[in-house]
Amino acid sequence: MHDGSESNTQHAEEGIVVRKRRKGIYILPNAFTVAALFGGFYAIVMAMNGRFDMASLGIFAAMVLDSLDGRVARMTNTQSAFGEQMDSLSDMVSFGAAPALVSYEWALRGLGRWGWFAAFVYCACAALRLARFNVNTGVVDKRYFQGLPSPAAAAMVGGFIWLMTEYSVKGYEVAWVVFGLVLFAGLTMVTNVPFYSFKDVKMKKSVPFVVIVAIMLGIAVINIHPPTVLFAMFIVYGLSGYVVYGWRRFKGQPTSVISTSTDEPEERGLHR
Secondary structure (H helix, E strand, O other), X not given: OOOHHHHHHHHHHHOOOOOOOOOOOOHHHHHHHHHHHHHHHHHHHHHHOOOHHHHHHHHHHHHHHHHHHHHHXXXXXXXXXXXXXXXXXXXXXXXXXXXHHHHXXXXXXXXXXXXXXXXXXXXXXXXXXXHHHHHHOOOEOOOXXXXXXXXXXXXXXXXXXXXXXXXXXXXHHHHHHHHHHHHHHHHHHOOOOEEEOOOOOOOOOOOXXXXXXXXXXXXXXXXHOHHHHHHHHHHHHHHHHHHHHHHHHHHOOOOOOEOOOOOOOOOOOOXX
């Protein structure tokens, strides 16, 4: 009977030193994740101070930073299990707790129990959405999200608050509108409605010149009045899933985004 000592002796005789790879934390992608987390925290602090326009900007900043961390990790080959978990926790703060608390402070507080009920439903749905994403990563068709992504839901809520503050509309004047919007965004996150993910768009692939012109025009349109344009964009996206769902049902096509393939999506670790 041979034990491990013989194997260790052989390695020592051959002059081979076997060392375990030290586990560490990659700075670059996690720096983007922490910055996105700060955006959500900043939004909460600004809401507590009554600066709801800045709170909305914090949510949008977190959304931009969250879209970069996974791509940076893949570009630099620094993906890690730690980064995936950190990203998920950051998303819960920035796109779950922050929009719920900002909307509550701005408009829902005056509705009493109905106000915190709507805020809690949104926050809980965001948590369920992220948890379902984590466990379904390997079976969902990468071209679609199962339910509304949490950054898009947060952008709908934050975008509306930003738009109303730009026109000096007070939260209590549109409290029930916010109530309906928060519930719609929250519940849509946990539906099985398919939302296009844009993950099959190849960023490294060459495109016609007209595509670059279209991107430039899109940026110019956003700059006309960012609150209006961004809110309109995310409202359209929030309704697009239901359009796709209804069209598939009308055509008799499968409405589920659960794929028969066992290949994991390329965007694994981005909890949206």
